[in-house]
Amino acid sequence: EDQVTQSPEALRLQEGESSSLNCSYTVSGLRGLFWYRQDPGKGPEFLFTLYSAGEEKEKERLKATLTKKESFLHITAPKPEDSATYLCAVLSTGGGNKLTFGTGTQLKVEL
């Protein structure tokens, strides 16, 4: 069974203080690793998909990287509007056609 573990559970940063969120996964065969952002009471908003180890993708202050066992979401010089829960999910060869999600990292960026 696919497993996704995210850490830390919660992270508090000062504006401009860069950091990284971790997503460790165990799958039978990775078809894709997804990052989503979720605001309270809202649906997950797609950020990135990564397919193979070594791949990197960037969007504004966010950069996602992938290894064979984990993915990192790097946040550079965050702003208060980056505050949200960041979710990691995997699509695997053994998991059928569903995304398996981690429980997320709740990020709060303060002035």
Place this chain on the structure above:
Amino acid sequence: DSGVTQTPKHLITATGQRVTLRCSPRSGDLSVYWYQQSLDQGLQFLIQYYNGEERAKGNILERFSAQQFPDLHSELNLSSLELGDSALYFCASSVEVGRAGNTIYFGEGSWLTVV
């Protein structure tokens, strides 16, 4: 706006009742997924349909059922509701059946409160 539309946005109902949640996928998307998100758990996969046929089943209770209609909209039916069924229910859609390269987009969810 992801293009996935869910109704109703909020619903309050009593234990033992039955409700139907509705989802319209993004234009052109053939695959629909249903997820449940409660406070103490992450997003839990319930069921997936592709072009009207069930393709994958997750931890969906027997009291719950879903279907996808010829116009590709989907409905999730929840019956004999219990307090523990209170949660956010999300619908998501993609072009194909979870193929790598297909982004899965989520709707804004339906808040269900069972009292």
